[in-house]
Amino acid sequence: xxxxxALTYADIDIYCLTMPxxxxxxxxFNAVAEPRRRAILEVLADGExxxxxLVARLGLPQPLVSKHLRVLREVGLVDVRGAGRQxxxxxxxxxLEPIHDWVKGFERTWEQRFQLMxxxxxxxxxxxxxxxxxx
Amino acid sequence: MxxxxxxxxxxPTQTQIVITRDFDAPRHLVWKAYTTPELIQRWWSGxxxxxxxxxxxxxxxxxxxxxxxxxxxxxxxxxxxxxxIVPNERxxxxxxxxxxxxxxxVDESMAPLITTTFTEVDGRTTMTQVTDxxxxxxxxxxxxxxxxxxxxESMDALERVAITLA
Numbered sequence: 001x002x003x004x005x006a007l008t009y010a011d012i013d014i015y016c017l018t019m020p021x022x023x024x025x026x027x028x029f030n031a032v033a034e035p036r037r038r039a040i041l042e043v044l045a046d047g048e049x050x051x052x053x054l055v056a057r058l059g060l061p062q063p064l065v066s067k068h069l070r071v072l073r074e075v076g077l078v079d080v081r082g083a084g085r086q087x088x089x090x091x092x093x094x095x096l097e098p099i100h101d102w103v104k105g106f107e108r109t110w111e112q113r114f115q116l117m118x119x120x121x122x123x124x125x126x127x128x129x130x131x132x133x134x135x
Numbered sequence: 136m137x138x139x140x141x142x143x144x145x146x147p148t149q150t151q152i153v154i155t156r157d158f159d160a161p162r163h164l165v166w167k168a169y170t171t172p173e174l175i176q177r178w179w180s181g182x183x184x185x186x187x188x189x190x191x192x193x194x195x196x197x198x199x200x201x202x203x204x205x206x207x208x209x210x211x212x213x214x215x216x217x218x219x220i221v222p223n224e225r226x227x228x229x230x231x232x233x234x235x236x237x238x239x240x241v242d243e244s245m246a247p248l249i250t251t252t253f254t255e256v257d258g259r260t261t262m263t264q265v266t267d268x269x270x271x272x273x274x275x276x277x278x279x280x281x282x283x284x285x286x287x288e289s290m291d292a293l294e295r296v297a298i299t300l301a
Contacts, residue, residue, distance in 0.1 A: 103144050106152075106278045111142040112181035114156045118139050120168045120177050121160040128164070 048090035152266040162255040
């Protein structure tokens, strides 16, 4: 299941994690456990943004936003590029993969069940149609 | 079956799992497939094994019990008790994992509660299954079971490749 780099709100829900698996602070699981860092990722999910823009959108003090951006950069969740005097941040989707995979494994298990259910349902539909034809 | 949806899993709170899936069938049939033992036999194990038991006593306070032999050869079972039944619409049940390590000391009152709703629009059904867990740890364990299974499948596949190469 390839990570496409597109982040939806459904994916954002995935970040509501507890942290038993986060062994160190330089860990994506740990980094996304902080609500304001999740908020930053949500904004960046719509596209890259300069710091000022993030500050304005989140309504948080610039030093705090910068601090969280630093943590997110350390774990590779965001990347930064300079454009003139601005520093523009973007989401680094690939580093979300471990979190994404965590839920995707579970999702896949259920989808395999549902695909078999689809087959059962096709048969049930045919049976029902057969019965109504008999009437 | 291109007109059916794909399962979407979200974790809206620390103790919940929500699974939604669209089916290209009216809800009375989805309900039937979901609650009839002979039909459960055909889908419940997914790609992970064979269903060896599917018993359903569909009444409030009645129990259900499913077992499967996983591809790895070990047996996995779940059971639960029906708490709410609205035919074709809504089913509330507990779910207890009853095979494997730690199952001896299962506290039934701490069982996750699963609320499944079926809504039909234009002959298609959306099934929404909300699992409310007693703790974040239990929730994570349930989600993790999928990942472990996925990893196990990959390992099995790897082993098969390794054997053909040997």
